[in-house]
Amino acid sequence: MAKETVMAGCSAAAHAAKAARVEVISSYPIRPYTGIMMELSKLVANGDLDAEFVHGEGEHAQVSIALGASASGARAYTGSSGVGVTYAMEVYSPTAGGRYPLQMSIADRALDPPGDFGSEHTDVMSARDQGWIMGWAETPQEVFDNTIMFYKIGEDSSVMLPQFCCQDGYFVSHIPGKVSIPEQSQVDEYLPAYKPHLPLDPTRPSSHGPQIYPDQGSAIDIQRAIAMINTPKVIEKAVADFNKQFGRNYSPFVEEYKCDDADFVFFLQGAHCRTARYAVDHLRKQGAKVGMVKLRFVRPFPTEAVAESLKKFKAVGTIETSTSYGGAMKGGNLIHEVRSACYDLPKGPAITSFMAGLGGEVVTLEEFYKMAKILAEAAKKGAIDQYVYWVNFDKGI
Amino acid sequence: MATKVQTQEMEIIKNMRQIPQEELYVPGHRTCAGCGPALCYKLVAKAAGKESIFLGPTGCMYVANTSYLCTPFAMPWTHTQITNGGAVASGIEAAYQVLIRKGKYKGKLPNIVVMAGDGGAIDIGLQAMSAMMYRGHDALFVMYDNESYANTGIQTSPMTPYGGKTTFTPPGKAVPEGKKLFPKDAPQLVIGGHPAVHYVATASVGYPVDLINKVRKGLNYKGPSFVHIHSPCPKGWIFDAKDTIKVAKQAVECGMWTNYEWENGEYTYQHIPKTYKPVKEFMKGQERFNHLTEEHIAKMQAFITAKIKAPGKPIEIPVLGPREEG
Amino acid sequence: MSKKYNENFNIPKHLEVPMGAVIPAPVKEQPAMKTGNWRTERPVIDHEKCTLCLNCFAYCPDSSWHLDEKGERMVWNPIYCKGCRVCVEVCPADALRNENEMDFKGGMARLDKPY
Numbered sequence: 001m002a003k004e005t006v007m008a009g010c011s012a013a014a015h016a017a018k019a020a021r022v023e024v025i026s027s028y029p030i031r032p033y034t035g036i037m038m039e040l041s042k043l044v045a046n047g048d049l050d051a052e053f054v055h056g057e058g059e060h061a062q063v064s065i066a067l068g069a070s071a072s073g074a075r076a077y078t079g080s081s082g083v084g085v086t087y088a089m090e091v092y093s094p095t096a097g098g099r100y101p102l103q104m105s106i107a108d109r110a111l112d113p114p115g116d117f118g119s120e121h122t123d124v125m126s127a128r129d130q131g132w133i134m135g136w137a138e139t140p141q142e143v144f145d146n147t148i149m150f151y152k153i154g155e156d157s158s159v160m161l162p163q164f165c166c167q168d169g170y171f172v173s174h175i176p177g178k179v180s181i182p183e184q185s186q187v188d189e190y191l192p193a194y195k196p197h198l199p200l201d202p203t204r205p206s207s208h209g210p211q212i213y214p215d216q217g218s219a220i221d222i223q224r225a226i227a228m229i230n231t232p233k234v235i236e237k238a239v240a241d242f243n244k245q246f247g248r249n250y251s252p253f254v255e256e257y258k259c260d261d262a263d264f265v266f267f268l269q270g271a272h273c274r275t276a277r278y279a280v281d282h283l284r285k286q287g288a289k290v291g292m293v294k295l296r297f298v299r300p301f302p303t304e305a306v307a308e309s310l311k312k313f314k315a316v317g318t319i320e321t322s323t324s325y326g327g328a329m330k331g332g333n334l335i336h337e338v339r340s341a342c343y344d345l346p347k348g349p350a351i352t353s354f355m356a357g358l359g360g361e362v363v364t365l366e367e368f369y370k371m372a373k374i375l376a377e378a379a380k381k382g383a384i385d386q387y388v389y390w391v392n393f394d395k396g397i
Numbered sequence: 398m399a400t401k402v403q404t405q406e407m408e409i410i411k412n413m414r415q416i417p418q419e420e421l422y423v424p425g426h427r428t429c430a431g432c433g434p435a436l437c438y439k440l441v442a443k444a445a446g447k448e449s450i451f452l453g454p455t456g457c458m459y460v461a462n463t464s465y466l467c468t469p470f471a472m473p474w475t476h477t478q479i480t481n482g483g484a485v486a487s488g489i490e491a492a493y494q495v496l497i498r499k500g501k502y503k504g505k506l507p508n509i510v511v512m513a514g515d516g517g518a519i520d521i522g523l524q525a526m527s528a529m530m531y532r533g534h535d536a537l538f539v540m541y542d543n544e545s546y547a548n549t550g551i552q553t554s555p556m557t558p559y560g561g562k563t564t565f566t567p568p569g570k571a572v573p574e575g576k577k578l579f580p581k582d583a584p585q586l587v588i589g590g591h592p593a594v595h596y597v598a599t600a601s602v603g604y605p606v607d608l609i610n611k612v613r614k615g616l617n618y619k620g621p622s623f624v625h626i627h628s629p630c631p632k633g634w635i636f637d638a639k640d641t642i643k644v645a646k647q648a649v650e651c652g653m654w655t656n657y658e659w660e661n662g663e664y665t666y667q668h669i670p671k672t673y674k675p676v677k678e679f680m681k682g683q684e685r686f687n688h689l690t691e692e693h694i695a696k697m698q699a700f701i702t703a704k705i706k707a708p709g710k711p712i713e714i715p716v717l718g719p720r721e722e723g
Numbered sequence: 724m725s726k727k728y729n730e731n732f733n734i735p736k737h738l739e740v741p742m743g744a745v746i747p748a749p750v751k752e753q754p755a756m757k758t759g760n761w762r763t764e765r766p767v768i769d770h771e772k773c774t775l776c777l778n779c780f781a782y783c784p785d786s787s788w789h790l791d792e793k794g795e796r797m798v799w800n801p802i803y804c805k806g807c808r809v810c811v812e813v814c815p816a817d818a819l820r821n822e823n824e825m826d827f828k829g830g831m832a833r834l835d836k837p838y
Contacts, residue, residue: 023495024488050399050499052491056484057528064481064525068488071475072450074496076488090478099743160743193501198745200473200489202448202507205748209476210463212740220740222732229728344727413777424786424803425753430761431807435784466740467755471748605781639808642782 002246003181009172010035012140012179013079013105013165016147018049019187022077022103024069026054026062030084031117032169033107037079059084063091063104070100070162071208073199075151077102081169082109082116085123089130095162096131096224098209099197101154104132105147106166107173110359118360119169121270121322125298125333131224133163133231134299136270140177143167145248152191152238158230160197164299168271168321170360182246190245228300235297253302254309255294258284262291264349264375267310267338268319269295272356272363276319279368290372295334306341307348314379315350316342317371320388321357331355331388352384356391367391399498403505404535405448407613410606417443426469428461431638433628433645434541436602438462438512441539441626444612447472449508450489454482454517457548458541473507482511482518483525483538490534508616509536515554516546518625519583527586530621533593537615538623540583543630551633555581558653559697560680560689563633568688575688579700587623588659594621598658601627603645607656607667614658627654635684644682651679652705676701752803758785760831762806764821768797772818779810779819801829 007015013036017025025044027037043049052069056062059080066076080088085106095102110120121136128134133154137143143165150163167173198206212220232253239252257273258280259265266276276292283290293309293316295302310316320332329335335353342348354371357363370391378384389397410416421442428435434457442451451474453459459476462469477485490509496502511517511526518526518540526538545563546552552565553576560574568575584597596618600608608626615622629644631637636644648654651674656667676698680686689697766779779788779797787804788797811819824830 023499024491026488050495052495054487054491055532057524057531061481061484061487061525061528064477064484065488065491068452068475068477068485068490069492070488071485072489072492072496073501074492076492090480094476094478097743098745197742198747200450200475201502202450202473202504205471205473206745207463207468207470207474207748208743208745210466210468210744210746211460212744213465216466216738216740219734219738220744222734223740223742226730226732229730413781416777416781418780418789420751420786422786423749423752424800425749425756425758426785427756427758428784430805431809432784436782439784439786440781464756466744466746467749467753468746469749469753469756471750473748602782639812641784641807641809642813 002183005179005181006176007140007179008035008174008176009137009140009143009167010107010174011039012144013147013167014039014043015181016144017077018043019181019184020148020151020191021075022051023074024052024054024066024076026056026065026078028056028059028062028080028084030059030081032109032173033079033081033105035173036105036107059088060091063088063095066102067091067095067098067100070102071098071200073194073196073201075194077105079105081107082123083112086111086126089127092127092130092132094209097220099160101151101160101162101194103147103150103154103163103165106164107169108166109169116359117169119171119271120358120360124164124166125322127164128299131161131228132299133161133297134166135297136166136168137172138271138273138294140172140179143172144179144181145242145246145250148187148191149238149242153231153234155194156234157197159227159234161227161231166270171271186245190241231300232302251296253296253305255296256309257292257294259291259293259312261289262313263289264315264317264379265291265293265313266319266368266371267293267295267316267334268321269298270321272319272321275363275365276368279365279372282365283369283372288372288376301337301341303341306338307345310338310342310349311345313349314382315375317375318351318353319357319363319371320353320355323358329353329387335388350378350382350384352378352386353388354391355388370397400500402494402497404619405446405505405508405616407444407446407616409610409613412606416605416609421447421471423469423471426462427464428457429632429638431631431641433602433630433641434458434514434543436641437541437626437628440602440605440608441510441512441612442472444609445508445510445616448504449510450474452477452482452486452511454511454513454522455479456514456517457543458512458514460548479517480521481525482513482522483529486511486536486538487529487532487534490536506535511536511538513538513540514547515540515542515544515556519581519586520555527591530587530591530594530623533620535619536621537612538621539612540623540625541628542583542625543628543633545630545633547630547633556583559700560686560693562685562688573688573690574693583625584623584659594623595661596622596659599625599627599654599656601645601649601654601656602629603642603649604656604668611658633685636682640682647679647682650674651676652701653679655705673705757802758805759802762804762831763824764806764808765801765804765824765827766799766808766810766819767822768799769818770796772816773797774816776815778813778815782809782813784809
């Protein structure tokens with residue numbers, strides 16, 4: 001019997017790590033993800049989880065400890081937020097390139113300067129080129145479920161990549177929601193023990209990471225590219241199996257909410273999808289033909305699935321909860337990925353972007369209605385006026 | 398039912414004859430002819446044995462050994478960043494604790510050895526090394542000391558002696574001695590500050606039996622140990638490759654290097670000369686000191702003399718030899 | 724919409740890297756880095772003088788000196804010896820001397836294609 005509980009995202013992550021039978025955990029405190037480690041330390045101290053709980057001396061060390069553990073054949077788990085995520089940046093490529101499928105649970109946080117405990121996706125989005133699987137959860141339940149699914153996907157022999165399992169700081173990490181915790185035997189059936197390809201083991205010695213000729217650099221780089229190309233079909237199967245095993249209803253890549261006859265949609269990931277659903281419901285009552293498309297994986301970016309979904313609409317607005325200073329659209333990150341994905345569509349939507357939900361601000365219903373007005377115009381005209389709107393600051397919107 | 402983690406007990410040897418003939422650091426590596434750190438690696442690998450896992454933070458003992466896509470390590474080995482040797486070792490040790498406990502690995506705890514250079518141990522890698530010492534992981538941290546960042550072309554490190562010329566401390570009109578700073582005392586960074594550490598030792602490639610025994614003692618002690626090994630570098634210190642062992646011994650004879658052990662608070666010393674030779678002896682054989690004046694050498698001598706006589710070291714200090722040669 | 728990803732790659736053999744750059748360990752030597760062709764001099768032993776003190780065996784960074792199987796004689800490995808001459812310096816019995824590599828028929832410098 002599944003256990004029905006109410007808990008916030010941090011606790012959900014911790015209990016999922018326990019259900020996933022993680023073997024080595026490396027901790028370090030930073031708001032707002034610290035709760036994950038506090039909860040896990042209790043589970044280990046009480047003997048509920050047989051794992052080594054290692055107090056890392058910093059986030060860079062956390063990932064390094066997890067890497068060493070994963071290289072030795074243990075299922076490794078760590079996490080961080082904000083500048084902790086960027087501090088560990090040196091170790092992300094060695095982890096992904098070394099094909100160590102550890103998991104880093106992220107409760108995102110705005111980057112310094114200065115200190116800001118609020119949620120923003122920029123911390124982990126900055127690392128998205130390194131070869132890690134990455135996706136946001138909207139609710140504590142999804143945090144729990146993603147933790148287990150991401151291990152299943154990352155440890156697949158055709159993938160073997162580490163994963164960032166992300167949730168919005170405070171909005172998901174600290175606000176309780178219903179979490180159904182499945183029976184351990186069900187989780188064990190879905191997620192078997194980690195099988196490393198060639199671990200550090202005195203009975204079969206190997207050397208991990210010798211120096212290479214520069215010419216060989218692309219030959220090793222392409223391995224990660226191939227792994228990412230293999231990942232979508234692994235995601236499809238892992239999600240389908242998860243839904244079947246645990247009675248959930250996740251789409252693998254994008255979830256469409258009230259999109260069947262929509263003219264324009266909000267495109268976003270993470271916690272603000274919850275508000276978006278309410279906004280869509282309200283706008284629909286007022287006669288707007290609006291929907292929401294929620295992105296479940298930003299890496300590997302589901303190019304085909306996004307294009308397939310968005311081709312139906314006349315206008316799309318990406319809601320950017322991260323920044324890409326100086327980028328092509330001079331705003332956020334999702335716009336670049338979405339415009340690329342839709343570029344080849346014979347008659348694609350007009351695509352614009354909205355800077356909202358940065359620094360920890362809530363994206364209010366009023367802001368959604370503002371965005372809807374702009375998108376409705378774009379849908380009517382079949383073209384956008386601006387690449388990027390700062391929803392609270394642009395004059396005249 | 399959890400399986401108890403068993404550790405290996407390495408034998409202390411009496412003489413050269415008892416050095417194992419089998420090579421675990423096999424021939425076929427791109428290190429310089431006469432490389433002190435390579436010799437250090439060979440001896441440490443023999444000390445640790447087959448059931449070990451070695452870590453190579455970036456440095457000469459990574460790049461020179463593993464160019465290209467090949468390694469001389471017959472035991473399991475992994476590269477680490479120069480920053481995180483101690484951290485990755487901690488992760489490996491934690492993994493083996495749980496894998497053995499759960500019955501997934503059926504052997505004894507492997508001898509886990511970090512082979513870090515100056516930087517990887519007490520500069521950019523200091524944080525990770527100290528944390529490994531603090532957390533009590535059952536692993537050994539070896540620092541091969543070639544007194545520079547050698548792999549990147551000889552730059553100053555916190556182990557470069559006062560007056561040591563490197564490409565970041567060239568002598569010139571404004572800075573005649575080249576290097577103004579005195580080096581860190583690496584083992585003293587560990588001793589006394591990490592309650593889980595019971596054994597810290599210094600050794601030299603000039604004294605291989607002593608080196609092997611100290612590595613084995615460090616491995617035998619439960620918890621983390623730190624062994625600091627003097628490994629002269631013909632390229633960086635600028636001397637003929639054939640003199641690597643001569644230079645190593647000179648360092649000990651002049652007091653530039655002292656072989657000792659610290660075990661649970663007690664110091665013991667090895668190879669203490671009856672009379673110390675002047676540091677000038679050590680310095681004259683190496684071009685990296687050629688630019689120094691008598692004044693600089695006197696400063697160095699004063700530093701070394703004070704170090705030899707440092708309080709807390711309960712030994713008889715022999716009288717220092719004459720400063721000027723006859 | 725068509726997929727537009729090539730999944731057929733042809734990586735030339737000499738550039739191939741195993742997954743994650745994880746390679747099997749060598750066993751007794753590493754033939755991919757033969758360094759015998761570095762030396763200009765090689766150590767020559769006078770077995771009569773040799774006392775089997777094992778200094779050359781202990782101090783060689785490239786493990787080029789070993790006791791033979793019977794434990795009666797020192798054996799030199801020409802494939803990796805870099806000619807650093809440390810062994811000659813540390814021999815207490817004066818049993819080792821340096822000789823010009825060019826003097827040897829099989830000397831590295833003479834090979835048309837050393838390795």
